[in-house]
Amino acid sequence: MIRPTTPAETDALVALAEGTGVFKPLELEALREVLDDYHAGPDPAGHKALTLERDGHPVGFAYYAPTAMTDRTWHLYWIFVQRTGQARGLGSRLLRHVEDDIIQSGGRLFLIETSSLPSYELTRRFYLKHGYEQAATIKDFYTDGDDQVIFRKRLVP
Template sequence: MTAMAIRPDDLSHAAVQALLSEHLEDMYATSPPESVHALDLDALRAPDIAFYSAWDGDTLLGCGALRDLGDGHLEIKSMRAARDQRGRGTGAAILRHLLDEAVRRGAVRVSLETGVEPYFEPARRLYQRHGFVVCAPFADYVPDPNSVFMTLSLPA
């Protein structure tokens, strides 16, 4: 694992924008358009979203965001490790950071939506290793055969 600094990010850095563009392209290449719930740059700048990027010096390693759904419920959005960082612990480090941040904010639950396709299997395994369990759709989501909804109750 490389030296990693995870910090709040304003989405202005070209490398962050390129990583998120790659993320959207992969989501649309993998899932039917009506089942893609990834957010673009403008949506990630919403006031209810806190976005974080992970860096090793000037090298972007990955990113992730937390959306405040209200009532102590947060949603993980835009979890992404750079292609050359996959399988190296980057995703796990970003996830741990997001969960630590959720606890710091006093959240009681963190949920997420991911895909059912084999492409998403590593992500589902990562979430399961960190205690997430499959759940019903939450917030504004509706049942979707191409989506897996997962949630984690946080310690009080």
């Protein structure tokens, strides 16, 4: 089941992200802050947090929002599934759900940013497999030797 994320899940989702072995401590802190801010009150900017649940437990998470000052462009800020669920269709299911939701909201373009580090190779392949094109690379964005890789996909109803 894919459903809105609840405040009580924050610790479990941060632990799930940590368990992927991909995110740095600073990124895990940022995830906690994002979730705390998201649950602090109504969000007029349209941010959305979704939890993929199996057997009553979170196994995946996605966070996305409309991009300010654009015409129906959206950004994916977080998507992950538990390590044991990777390469089993869970991430694909979650990403398709997000895309469908954005289309239903009138979105036209979806952007995703990720790292160029070798530990993100499977992540980059995942986006390519789902019809995203690599639109840009910003050298040394995160730190020296860690480029920002930007993917884009035109969403069609």
